[in-house]
Amino acid sequence: MFGFGKKAKKPNGIDVLIIKAEEAKNRSFYQVAFPSSVANDVLSMLKKLEKSKLNKQELLGEIGGFRILTHLEALTGFDIHDDADMEAHPVEIQDFANMLLRRLESLEESGKLDDSEDFAFIMGELTMLRDGSFVPQS
Template sequence: MFGFGKKAKKPEGIDVLIIKTDEGANRHFYQVAFPTVYANDIVSMLQKLERSKVNKQEFLGELGGFRMVTHLEALTEITILDDADMEGQPIQIQDFANILLRRLEALEEKGLLDDNEDLAFIMGELTMLRDGSFVPQT
């Protein structure tokens, strides 16, 4: 019978998403690391943010205008060859989510964001990522 088999299990490991910024003051790109099992949900949420109207420098600061350029999947080891270079260090998803969320919350407090479902969804997902309570949808 087909359609009743087990779903393929995601491998254990770390994914790294390379995100390029247009006007980054200290960085030209960010490496964002997260567990492989959450990859589909995290990438999907960040794609929504990437396509949204708030992906501009006036809203997200130096992250504004970001675009995801590479997704490295299921890595078992990452070796940093230049510890002094900030761009060589992957940022944990919790820290990256915190940066984005702080900027969006500040805009919301100033009344500069329109209320819409996509933005509310993104802010909810970022909150869960920051707090470590992110549970992937199955």
């Protein structure tokens, strides 16, 4: 659309997803940053969560009902021009995963979620992202 061509993936770059949260009170969108080397896996897992029955405000809290708007690939840097606005600051994938994981774990412990293959997959992926043990699949 804007003439940006597909460029070779830079494994040492940073990818950013812009995620819109319709019902959020504190933020209307999140910028989630992660290493380009794990981009395919992170994007795949978040798309699966986006389409799942778990993507509801009553389950995920403020982020519930989210939509992935934009995927910025292999950035080598960025500047924040409004330090006072928290939406201007990207959230590290570990923090974003931890936020989602804490919410899902509390729902699971309270018995509000049924175990399913999708739920187990998402919990495993979020745990690896939170702990930094996520290994890119080639």
